[in-house]
Amino acid sequence: MIVKLGGYGYSSNTYLILDKENILIDPGAGEYTEKILEEIETYTTNIDLIINTHCHYDHCSSNYILEEIFGCPTAINDREVKHLKLGDEVTVSYLFGKKLTPPKDIIPLSEIKLDFLEIIETPGHTYGSISIIYKDSLITGDTLFKYGVGRTDFPTGNFNQLKNSILKLEKIFYEKNLKFILPGHGEIGDKRAFIYAKNIL
Template identity: 40%
Template sequence: MYLETLQVGSLLANCYIIGCEKTNKAACIDPGGNPEKILNVIYNKNLTLTHIILTHGHCDHIEGADLLRERTNAPLLIHELDKDMILSPEKNLSIFLGRGFSLKEADIFLKDGDNIYVGELKLEILHTPGHTKGSISIKVEDMLFTGDTLFAGSIGRTDFPGGSYSTLKKSIMEKILPLGDEVKILPGHGLSSTIGEERMTNPFLR
């Protein structure tokens, strides 16, 4: 599997490009800005983008999605409970950064348990609400892309509209930790980790 991590946008969100080495098909997770930077990786690696997946609807994870969709014709996917966030500068919080924007409607609405195939790669969708109502994590082989649900040493904020601390903790305890200590965590911001490391050291999980 091919994996590229880019820090994009003014809030330095992690954007991930994952690709099937046998077919050169790829998915982009959270194109939160700098779409030309993302496209350069896709073109330079000779990848065909087949999916653009948003872990949730906040502005720092979605800003580059429409241009990426326009240039590649790849469909845009988001959980059904966050689908309205990308349509509203107020709901996606971009208006509060002084540069409000919205996206066109997503092409596919996700739900818990969905599987997405990118070449021979299987992407498993876990609904992990708490940061937003429609937050998802995406499991690919021994990796879990957690968006803003779980970070190295921290967890996602729950003080935005749609956030819930108790729901977030439940998502982590019931959906993420049971996946096993060896699973690598690739969060929406900051450094990677493992489930085992977070189980042992993350102060929010004690």
């Protein structure tokens, strides 16, 4: 089971996966943690792991608070572990006038094995951006939205990489007969998201 949570203000969408383990994807901005926690607690009192699709402040600044509550580690692409640990400019916390407080327990994604999730590297928005397949859904972070694509003018962003990542996701989406695009912001999409994206790219 997967549930869409959050999306308050500038904070990212959050996805709660309830399966063999309970996985929280992109808990969002720290300012909205209390609201996210209320939503989580309507489904479960346990989170086993947080996964960030990338290290931007609006996706991961509540990690450390939820880590304290649930005692769970955070996993992120190996390339972005150092940025999350340091809370440096790659997290773009400066855009929000904030300082990112990192979680204490950060695990490189390469060390995580979950047989009910598939991790896909989709660089472009950041060089460590990932997408995640869960059942018939594709969680895309800020790589692909219902009506558009992620920005590439932030640190480590790359337009050509983003374009290639979206073409890669489109191929996977059809090969695996997926149905839903679960983006980092905005509404849930479907296969038409690729049409909108390619019109932009």
